[in-house]
Amino acid sequence: MRYSQLFGKTIRQDPKDEVSVNAKLLTRGGFIRKEVAGVYNFLPLGLKVLNKITNIVRDEMNKAGGQEILLSALQNKASWEKTDRWNNFDALFKVKSRQETEYALGPTHEEVVVPLVGQFISSYKDLPLYLYQIQNKFRDEARAKSGILRGREFLMKDLYSFHTTEEDFEKYYERMKEAYSAVFTRCGLDAILTEASGGAFSKFSHEYQVITEAGEDEIIYCAGGDFSQNTEIAEVAAGKECDLGHGPLKKVKTIEVGNIFPLKTKFSDAFGLTFKDKDGSQKSVIMGCYGIGISRLLGTIVEVHNDDKGIIWPKSVAPYDVNLIELKSQMANGKTTSQNLKLSGELVYEKLREVGIEVLWDDREDVSAGEKFADCDLIGIPVRLVVSAKTGDQVEWKNRGEEKTELISIEEAIKRLI
RNA sequence: CGGGGUAUAGCGCAGUGGUAGCGCGCACCGUUCGGGACGGUGAGGUCGCAGGUUCAAAUCCUGCUACCCCGACCA
Numbered sequence: 001m002r003y004s005q006l007f008g009k010t011i012r013q014d015p016k017d018e019v020s021v022n023a024k025l026l027t028r029g030g031f032i033r034k035e036v037a038g039v040y041n042f043l044p045l046g047l048k049v050l051n052k053i054t055n056i057v058r059d060e061m062n063k064a065g066g067q068e069i070l071l072s073a074l075q076n077k078a079s080w081e082k083t084d085r086w087n088n089f090d091a092l093f094k095v096k097s098r099q100e101t102e103y104a105l106g107p108t109h110e111e112v113v114v115p116l117v118g119q120f121i122s123s124y125k126d127l128p129l130y131l132y133q134i135q136n137k138f139r140d141e142a143r144a145k146s147g148i149l150r151g152r153e154f155l156m157k158d159l160y161s162f163h164t165t166e167e168d169f170e171k172y173y174e175r176m177k178e179a180y181s182a183v184f185t186r187c188g189l190d191a192i193l194t195e196a197s198g199g200a201f202s203k204f205s206h207e208y209q210v211i212t213e214a215g216e217d218e219i220i221y222c223a224g225g226d227f228s229q230n231t232e233i234a235e236v237a238a239g240k241e242c243d244l245g246h247g248p249l250k251k252v253k254t255i256e257v258g259n260i261f262p263l264k265t266k267f268s269d270a271f272g273l274t275f276k277d278k279d280g281s282q283k284s285v286i287m288g289c290y291g292i293g294i295s296r297l298l299g300t301i302v303e304v305h306n307d308d309k310g311i312i313w314p315k316s317v318a319p320y321d322v323n324l325i326e327l328k329s330q331m332a333n334g335k336t337t338s339q340n341l342k343l344s345g346e347l348v349y350e351k352l353r354e355v356g357i358e359v360l361w362d363d364r365e366d367v368s369a370g371e372k373f374a375d376c377d378l379i380g381i382p383v384r385l386v387v388s389a390k391t392g393d394q395v396e397w398k399n400r401g402e403e404k405t406e407l408i409s410i411e412e413a414i415k416r417l418i
Numbered sequence: 419c420g421g422g423g424u425a426u427a428g429c430g431c432a433g434u435g436g437u438a439g440c441g442c443g444c445a446c447c448g449u450u451c452g453g454g455a456c457g458g459u460g461a462g463g464u465c466g467c468a469g470g471u472u473c474a475a476a477u478c479c480u481g482c483u484a485c486c487c488c489g490a491c492c493a
Contacts, residue, residue, distance in 0.1 A: 011428095011429060011430095011443090012442065012443085013442075014430085016430065016431090016486080017424090017485055019486075019487075036484085037486085088493085090491070091491090091492070107493090108493075139492080141491085142490075143489090325452095327451075368451065368453085368454070369451065369453065370452080370454045372453085374453065388451095390452070
């Protein structure tokens with residue numbers, strides 16, 4: 001991609017209506033732009049990152065046997081009345097058609113997926129079943145805040161599992177823990193598996209919490225990794241010695257990037273989702289559900305990986321592999337042009353692209369070196385390559401977040417990038 | 419939903435009753451060219467919306483809306 005053609009410019013000053021680090025940096029870098037409070041548009045750079053994250057999540061869900069579907073965002077009011085949530089789900093957006101028909105704008109999809117599955121499940125032979133989707137969710141938050149960490153519309157992956165027995169559910173619950181750990185690790189985050197309340201229809205749930213001052217949650221955990229509880233249910237205090245000798249428990253602020261929890265037969269019973277077992281008896285389907293806030297995950301990555309110059313994307317989710325910068329050189333006749341370089345930006349750009357490397361090429365003609373470097377740091381692509389009169393027939397390599405630069409051949413650069 | 423704040427050019431802001439301003443950005447010209455360069459010229463505004471007071475309102479009054487912050491809320 002040529003930077004000069006890219007939709008979405010960087011801006012020098014912090015937007016006045018943002019306070020959170022994620023919204024400031026993502027807005028300044030040209031990744032997102034706010035539509036209304038709690039609702040953001042994703043520009044090409046932002047969508048690139050979102051898609052990288054989405055693909056990691058999709059990969060791990062598929063590995064765990066998940067089948068991807070896409071459910072409706074506009075939902076049947078009757079279903080929400082059946083589960084008694086039409087008037088009890090605080091953040092439920094409700095819309096009314098010109099015919100006065102009311103709908104829910106989906107904040108979650110039990111009300112859709114359970115009746116849907118009911119149309120296909122009749123025997124124990126149809127189970128287990130794992131369905132997931134990646135879709136925009138709507139929640140009428142009393143107060144949107146923290147940039148894309150808590151919006152009224154946000155991208156979420158939700159998976160629903162359907163089982164014949166409690167044992168089978170528990171086995172899959174453990175499988176999902178592995179999948180979630182893999183997702184967060186691949187996204188460059190250290191997410192702590194934390195016990196939390198189960199809400200209205202389960203004794204417990206598990207959350208994946210990432211430590212950062214920007215977090216709205218609070219956990220008490222052991223640095224040794226054997227204990228973590230959300231303070232909303234924690235019965236121990238910070239400072240207590242870990243039972244396994246890992247030292248005192250700590251209390252820290254965190255962002256909840258995912259959660260998983262048992263639904264038992266709460267929704268199955270509401271919709272009569274049953275199956276015929278081997279012995280001929282009719283039984284309720286056991287369910288679990290598993291969510292990852294994908295746009296929140298993106299914001300969390302920014303909160304964790306940044307410095308005073310901008311974002312520092314982990315390689316796995318970076319919008320591009322390389323930010324290529326071309327600086328002009330002096331010609332004999334006094335004119336300046338990129339054509340005079342031994343190794344032009346154009347040539348490097350094409351060579352990298354030929355082997356499948358994703359390149360953001362800052363080909364702008366009338367922009368100073370300093371501005372290009374500043375934008376490069378702000379956007380946060382992991383590797384910066386510079387071609388200029390100084391680099392001769394080589395390229396200058398620099399990792400984002402490090403000061404060291406080195407001159408290497410284009411072949412060496414390609415080798416490192418693949 | 420309670421409390422507090424803000425709304426003026428694309429962005430960030432100044433402007434307390436008398437001709438609408440600054441910085442950045444943008445367009446054009448020239449000089450620069452490895453860490454957000456410089457000079458010159460220029461374009462760009464129903465001052466959030468509606469009503470009121472006044473000879474005169476960005477400025478005072480009333481109502482509304484949007485956005486931000488703190489809190490409550492966050493199956």
